[in-house]
Amino acid sequence: MRLAEIIRLVWLNLSQNKFKVVLTSVGIIVGSATIMLVIAIGTGSREEVAEQFKNLNAGAIDVTYGGEAQSGGGSDWFSGLFSFGNGGEMPSFGGGDGGGMPSFGGGSGSGSGRSSGGGRSSDGSRSSGGSGMPSFGGFGGGSNGDDLILTQADCEMLLEEVDGITDATIAYTTTTSVEGGDHSSATYYTIAGVLDNYAQISNLSMAIGSFLTQENDESKEKVCVLGANVATEIFGSAYAAYDGIVYIDDRPYVVSGVLEEMGTVASGISPDTAIFIPYQTGIKYVTGEFIRPTITVIAEDVNNVSAVMEEINAVLEETYEGSAFGLSDAGSKMEAATTSNQTLTLLLYSMAAIVFIVGGIGIMNVLFVSVKERTNEIGILKALGCSRKDILMEFLLEASCISFVGACIGVLLSLGITPAVELFHVRVSLSAQGAMLSLVFGVITGTIFGFYPAYKASRLVPVVALNQE
């Protein structure tokens, strides 16, 4: 029989049993909608991870004195201590996992506080003392080696002595009151003291103006670069903020530039909600000497990060005998996030596969019933000379069409469900490829599960089938 005629017969059968077609395809509808959403959620979470890490260089290694490394005095560490909105209210003090916040202590862990003795002062010169008598022991809550502050000199030393490093920078954060622009009262913002190469290392780009320069730092100039959200909150827009004045700790700073919006970031300083000032300016006017900076170095070869980390540790331990340093690399963070994302995606795919199998079994069941119902019809067709191949093809095409209809409805359903999923703050990224894949999966599943009933129909003995009531 011609394929066109078989298709015509399939259409005839299906169009006279529309309700049955829809009921049969329920499993495929759910399966296709699930696949579509799984792909969309998987893509969404991948995009989110990529977005959160877009300010990270894959070869970046963070070095801090004491416990776990935090990039640039990072926002995670910071948010562990404070909970506040974007430049919103007063910080609330809470138990972070490592104290040692320059201005506010109170961490519950073993993080480093500050002492005036021992190491170098923050401007790079050796500080006097060395008895280790902590001056601010009560703030940091730290109990071991609270006598070292990493400096620009350490940064330069690493750049010189460790092989395989292309660049290095140092940064710290604090939080302090900021006034200016449309704000009638002081609001607390993250202030980051950074060097001129910070923007390049952290993949920051400017919306307007320029980033801080070496001259700004050396002259301890009161200039700043605003994060996108900060600029909007204080001045209404990036353009309004440019060349404006903000008051940090009651001192005026000229806004030399505003950053492009970066979105949420997984590690490091959250650029959208921070104000960047020159490193030395911050020490002189905002934080004082006692800070807890993070050195970030960039490994030349991302495959050689482990070796570079070992060398950094060795150099630092040799320089500061008996001190412990926390090192973490961006690649590991990215890998961990990607692995976790992949696990989630795999889990969702497994779920979708189960739904498809259940849907497929549903199709198989209904087709078996259909073959049973139509045994007499199959007998008539066989008596009239319809070949096994034609009967197999007819039932297979019916299964495929039911699956296709189900898959189409499933894809449409997923479009309807998406806003509901997004209500739960799940990022859903629908795509044409996802729709195509769920259609293909739906049709393939239905066809595979439809094969056995179709095969059984084609093998019926004509005389037996014909006598079936």
Added chain:
Amino acid sequence: MAMIEMRGINKGYMLGEERLPILKNVDFSVEKGEYVAILGPSGSGKTTFMNIIGCMDVMDSGEYYLDGVAIHETKERDLTEIRNKKIGFIFQNYQLIPTYNVMQNIIMPLLMRGMSHQDAEARCMETIRLLGLDQRLEHKPNELSGGQKQRVSIARALVGQPAILLADEPTGALDQTSGKEVLKLFSEINEMGNTIVMITHDLSVAKTAKRIVRIVDGQLME
């Protein structure tokens, strides 16, 4: 050569361990253009015999030639084609596909030969007019009377211009008037040169054929 030539046909079914013989060493032949009635009571083996003539069942032993083709040596796949091209079936309970309309039912054998829908419709129009079905083409079987259904069944059997028409109790489900009409139609079709083999248990029906063969306990008697 005869249109149907059967020699030493045996057929039985297993009943547990025991073999139950249905057809016993049957010899049977039908010439082209003949109108033969096979008459027998229930359980005499006439349906089994018809299934073997119609290539829907296989014999245990014997030789069967249909229009020169050795059916006993033919595989199931080829039997399908023989059923389609050489045999036109007319069943007692019509065996029409309920979801198809009259036209769709009638053209099915032609579609199975690979003919297009349009060509098949054009080809069967003469048969449809002959059987007076031209006003019923869009009707479904459940919208027709018994006599009309049987005429559709006859039209479906005729459109492929088969070597033989095989009718199994063609008037069994019809009232007397419709039955007579169908039998009259059979005679007319036979007059046109078609070979007809009709199976019936009704002597008055069998008498409309030109030749009657009785089947008793699996054996044929002229």
